[in-house]
Amino acid sequence: xxxxxxxxxVTFHTTADAMAMEKECKENQxxxxxxxxxxxxxxxxxxxxxxxxxxxxxILSMMDQVGIEHEDLHECMV
Amino acid sequence: xxxSDSKKKLxxxxxxxxxIAAVLAKMxxxxxxxMCIACFVRDTAxxxxxxxxxxxxxxxxxxxxxxxxxxxxSLATKEYRSTAGSSPMIRFILGxxxxxxxxxFLGCPLRMVLRMSAGDLNAWVxxxxxxxxxxxxxxxxxxxxxxxRAHETNFASGTILPILMAGIxxxxxxxxxxxxxxxxxxxxxxxxPIAVSLIAGLLFGAVAQKxxxxxxxxxxxxxxxxxxxxxxxxxxxxxxxxxxNIATGGFHLSFTGQPVAHSAHLWNILGMYAVGFAAVLxxxxxxxxxxxxxxxxxxxxVTVLGLFVGAAVSHNFGLxxxxxAAATADKPxxxxxxxxxxxVAVIICIAACFLIALTNKRKGTK
Numbered sequence: 330x331x332x333x334x335x336x337x338x339v340t341f342h343t344t345a346d347a348m349a350m351e352k353e354c355k356e357n358q359x360x361x362x363x364x365x366x367x368x369x370x371x372x373x374x375x376x377x378x379x380x381x382x383x384x385x386x387x388i389l390s391m392m393d394q395v396g397i398e399h400e401d402l403h404e405c406m407v
Numbered sequence: 408x409x410x411s412d413s414k415k416k417l418x419x420x421x422x423x424x425x426x427i428a429a430v431l432a433k434m435x436x437x438x439x440x441x442m443c444i445a446c447f448v449r450d451t452a453x454x455x456x457x458x459x460x461x462x463x464x465x466x467x468x469x470x471x472x473x474x475x476x477x478x479x480x481s482l483a484t485k486e487y488r489s490t491a492g493s494s495p496m497i498r499f500i501l502g503x504x505x506x507x508x509x510x511x512f513l514g515c516p517l518r519m520v521l522r523m524s525a526g527d528l529n530a531w532v533x534x535x536x537x538x539x540x541x542x543x544x545x546x547x548x549x550x551x552x553x554x555x556r557a558h559e560t561n562f563a564s565g566t567i568l569p570i571l572m573a574g575i576x577x578x579x580x581x582x583x584x585x586x587x588x589x590x591x592x593x594x595x596x597x598x599x600p601i602a603v604s605l606i607a608g609l610l611f612g613a614v615a616q617k618x619x620x621x622x623x624x625x626x627x628x629x630x631x632x633x634x635x636x637x638x639x640x641x642x643x644x645x646x647x648x649x650x651x652n653i654a655t656g657g658f659h660l661s662f663t664g665q666p667v668a669h670s671a672h673l674w675n676i677l678g679m680y681a682v683g684f685a686a687v688l689x690x691x692x693x694x695x696x697x698x699x700x701x702x703x704x705x706x707x708x709v710t711v712l713g714l715f716v717g718a719a720v721s722h723n724f725g726l727x728x729x730x731x732a733a734a735t736a737d738k739p740x741x742x743x744x745x746x747x748x749x750x751v752a753v754i755i756c757i758a759a760c761f762l763i764a765l766t767n768k769r770k771g772t773k
Contacts, residue, residue: 342556342557343556344548344553345548345551345552346553348549349551365637368617376632
């Protein structure tokens with residue numbers, strides 16, 4: 330079982346944005362993975378992007394470049 | 408206790424929902440229909456005289472309770488968010504499709520699981536269609552399907568459906584305005600006492616809101632992110648009802664002799680295919696739509712209105728499946744199934760799902 334640690338969780342307005350995020354991160358070799366939105370931070374049953382805290386700037390800059398809007402940024406145990 | 412921070416606790420949430428369903432089954436709800444969102448919305452639509460099928464008219468307090476339970480818990484835990492504006496008319500159509508597909512099969516995904524736990528093999532066959540529908544929806548999500556984002560709106564907007572549901576409950580208890588199936592008329596006449604049904608609905612809604620219980624979402628998450636969180640809720644519910652059915656002699660592993668069911672396999676599969684597909688496009692199964700509507704989503708509320716209209720259309724135009732029935736002194740045995748009109752409707756529903764999936768893309772998706 331994966332040990333829980335403090336990580337960056339990016340939530341999106343739509344599931345399609347989350348799917349686009351996965352595609353762009355793969356293409357741009359940015360770290361992270363799709364996860365169900367943690368229940369502690371949202372009431373949605375959607376998807377979120379989970380990555381290391383150290384990747385925050387890279388992720389935000391890539392999202393800005395490819396035009397993916399985030400709903401919110403969280404730091405939580407995942 | 409936080410019911411949502413580990414798979415084990417999510418399974419406990421499912422067990423609680425299973426226990427609620429077991430109580431409702433014991434207290435008088437129809438066989439293998441302790442809790443069915445499609446059937447209960449259909450019954451409530453009948454009570455409101457949106458259709459006139461005498462066998463299925465009763466304002467089900469469970470449905471009312473689920474919406475109000477989700478509303479109350481989301482307010483209490485600060486998760487209530489009044490939002491709207493994500494392609495409401497498409498969601499309305501998806502709601503209708505979910506209902507038409509469900510009534511062809513004779514049950515929503517929740518009842519499908521309850522029927523599976525009672526050994527109804529027709530429901531296991533329908534699961535193939537449901538999973539395939541969810542997989543098709545997931546495929547289009549990967550291809551960039553989107554109904555657009557919802558926006559924050561006035562607090563009051565999200566309270567409308569819970570208030571309307573409370574109004575239906577008051578009318579059902581205090582007046583004779585609403586229709587109700589007469590004793591012996593059919594499933595609408597079988598129900599637990601009102602107070603038990605209402606409390607069960609409130610609890611079910613609250614637990615479903617906290618656990619994010621969603622039958623379509625559980626399979627979607629396995630396909631898209633290999634997450635088994637949501638399916639653990641469903642597994643908990645299934646296990647409790649399996650034990651309950653075995654203990655009470657309600658478990659019969661067979662295709663025939665199952666209550667309110669038919670063995671038209673192709674139409675069970677295609678009906679639930681439409682439900683799975685439409686539910687993923689709409690962002691949740693019928694139960695999830697009730698819960699989303701309760702926690703402030705006007706888009707969820709519009710989908711629920713689609714469920715009501717879909718129920719009316721199904722019964723007014725003879726699209727709903729007919730249950731198989733054993734021979735009686737007056738009538739010969741009938742195999743049940745889906746009428747030609749119902750079959751055409753299911754095909755149209757599936758075609759409409761493909762059309763919606765192909766024509767609604769995230770901006771910037773090629």
